[in-house]
Amino acid sequence: MTRTTRRGVLKVGLAVGAGLAGGRVIAQDADPAITNLQPWMQQLGEGVDARPYGHPSEYEAHVVRRNVEWLTADPVSSVNFTPLHELDGIITPNGLCFERHHSGIAEVDPAEHRVMINGLVETPLVFTMADLMRFPRVNRVHFLECAANSGMEWAGAQLNGCQFTHGMIHNVQYTGVPLRLLLEEAGVRTDGKWLLAEGADAAAMTRSIPMEKALDDCLVAFKMNGEALRPEQGYPVRLVVPGWEGNMWVKWLRRLEVGDQPWEHREETSKYTDLLDNGKARKFTWEMDAKSVITNPSPQAPITHGKGPLVITGIAWSGRGTIPRVDVTTDGGMTWNAARMSGPSFNKSMHRFYYEMDWDGSPLLLQSRAMDSTGYVQPTKDMLRKVRGENSIYHNNGIQTWSVNENGEAENVEIS
Ligand SMILES: Nc1nc2c(c(=O)[nH]1)N[C@H]1C(S)=C(S)[C@@H](COP(=O)(O)O)O[C@H]1N2
Ligand SMILES: [Mo]
Numbered sequence: 546m547t548r549t550t551r552r553g554v555l556k557v558g559l560a561v562g563a564g565l566a567g568g569r570v571i572a573q574d575a576d577p578a579i580t581n582l583q584p585w586m587q588q589l590g591e592g593v594d595a596r597p598y599g600h601p602s603e604y605e606a607h608v609v610r611r612n613v614e615w616l617t618a619d620p621v622s623s624v625n626f627t628p629l630h631e632l633d634g635i636i637t638p639n640g641l642c643f644e645r646h647h648s649g650i651a652e653v654d655p656a657e658h659r660v661m662i663n664g665l666v667e668t669p670l671v672f673t674m675a676d677l678m679r680f681p682r683v684n685r686v687h688f689l690e691c692a693a694n695s696g697m698e699w700a701g702a703q704l705n706g707c708q709f710t711h712g713m714i715h716n717v718q719y720t721g722v723p724l725r726l727l728l729e730e731a732g733v734r735t736d737g738k739w740l741l742a743e744g745a746d747a748a749a750m751t752r753s754i755p756m757e758k759a760l761d762d763c764l765v766a767f768k769m770n771g772e773a774l775r776p777e778q779g780y781p782v783r784l785v786v787p788g789w790e791g792n793m794w795v796k797w798l799r800r801l802e803v804g805d806q807p808w809e810h811r812e813e814t815s816k817y818t819d820l821l822d823n824g825k826a827r828k829f830t831w832e833m834d835a836k837s838v839i840t841n842p843s844p845q846a847p848i849t850h851g852k853g854p855l856v857i858t859g860i861a862w863s864g865r866g867t868i869p870r871v872d873v874t875t876d877g878g879m880t881w882n883a884a885r886m887s888g889p890s891f892n893k894s895m896h897r898f899y900y901e902m903d904w905d906g907s908p909l910l911l912q913s914r915a916m917d918s919t920g921y922v923q924p925t926k927d928m929l930r931k932v933r934g935e936n937s938i939y940h941n942n943g944i945q946t947w948s949v950n951e952n953g954e955a956e957n958v959e960i961s
Pocket of ligand 1 (some may be wrong): 642643644645646647648689690691692715743744745746748749750777778779790791792793794795796797
């Protein structure tokens with residue numbers, strides 16, 4: 546074989562111009578990366594027990610959660626962000642799931658942990674972790690998005706990178722017991738219409754959840770992506786509230802109280818509500834609206850290869866179902882193109898899209914627009930502000946724009 550090209554692959558349905566795609570002709574002046582005897586070829590590597598719990602390559606050390614220091618006064622009540630621009634597919638690796646704590650990470654000893662059900666039930670119950678393991682369990686992939694994700698972008702373009710504008714999201718396969726089974730075991734009384742979930746952290750975070758949702762698809766989860774929950778994500782047990790704002794997914798879950806009305810606690814009154822222009826606030830806006838973002842290229846992930854074949858990719862999700870379609874524009878919304886969805890399409894889960902093009906080196910205005918399985922289409926930021934005003938922080942699902950210049954550098958801008 547005299548040349549290595551990707552043409553064969555590209556012919557299979559990707560509309561990219563003729564010529565060499567990503568491969569290179571093998572040159573007369575040999576590439577030292579081919580001809581040099583590399584250090585890793587000259588010695589034996591570490592043996593099997595050198596890394597009893599594996600870590601990424603040292604060359605991936607930049608792929609980490611990051612925070613924005615000026616956002617919060619103290620890291621114990623703060624947030625960091627998933628490095629979306631470094632990931633592909635739909636699953637967020639456990640060590641990269643963004644963290645949001647109100648009182649830091651609770652380091653819970655599972656042997657000393659209990660989950661209690663009390664309130665308007667026939668039989669108040671308490672479960673050890675071992676008790677929970679004796680209920681039938683299920684596996685489901687769901688995104689968790691903090692309602693404050695993209696909150697800094699309401700008034701205009703602010704943070705330079707999709708990690709910071711959209712990184713308060715992760716998408717994980719959970720193993721857990723349907724909450725319905727535990728509530729049935731306790732026997733919810735007919736006046737039991739609401740559920741209060743409480744965490745075992747120092748914040749004792751609490752949220753009211755309507756009983757219909759609790760009995761529908763919530764999980765009491767103890768595994769993420771196959772292994773125990775990480776302490777950051779609520780070890781040993783957290784509530785999974787599919788499609789609903791992240792704040793309700795109580796971590797270090799210790800108590801579930803059944804009541805006849807919502808508790809109106811801090812996180813559902815002064816926080817996680819949307820102040821409108823007329824001075825009234827929207828509350829109980831639990832479902833996360835359909836949203837998407839292009840993760841590559843983006844400000845932290847510029848185009849470094851020059852003109853020619855360019856892979857644009859990103860993620861989309863909806864709290865109301867699946868994402869059958871994402872459109873991508875490269876000219877700021879004058880023309881839209883259907884992106885190619887790839888990977889599993891689960892209910893209330895992240896979806897992955899690609900749009901391959903032949904980049905001529907001219908500036909781009911990149912946007913993506915998600916449509917969910919209910920037919921709802923992601924709005925522009927202008928459309929959102931028209932309805933919700935300028936005061937909002939939470940629930941910003943507006944279309945994001947990246948401006949890419951001739952050098953391939955990308956910047957957070959707003960054009961609509
Ligand atoms: N007990 C407890 N649960 C909690 C929180 C908390 O501070 N304490 N933060 C909530 C918020 S605001 C969000 S967005 C999610 C974040 O989950 P993560 O840390 O796994 O990303 O957890 C929620 N559950
Ligand atoms: Mo949150």
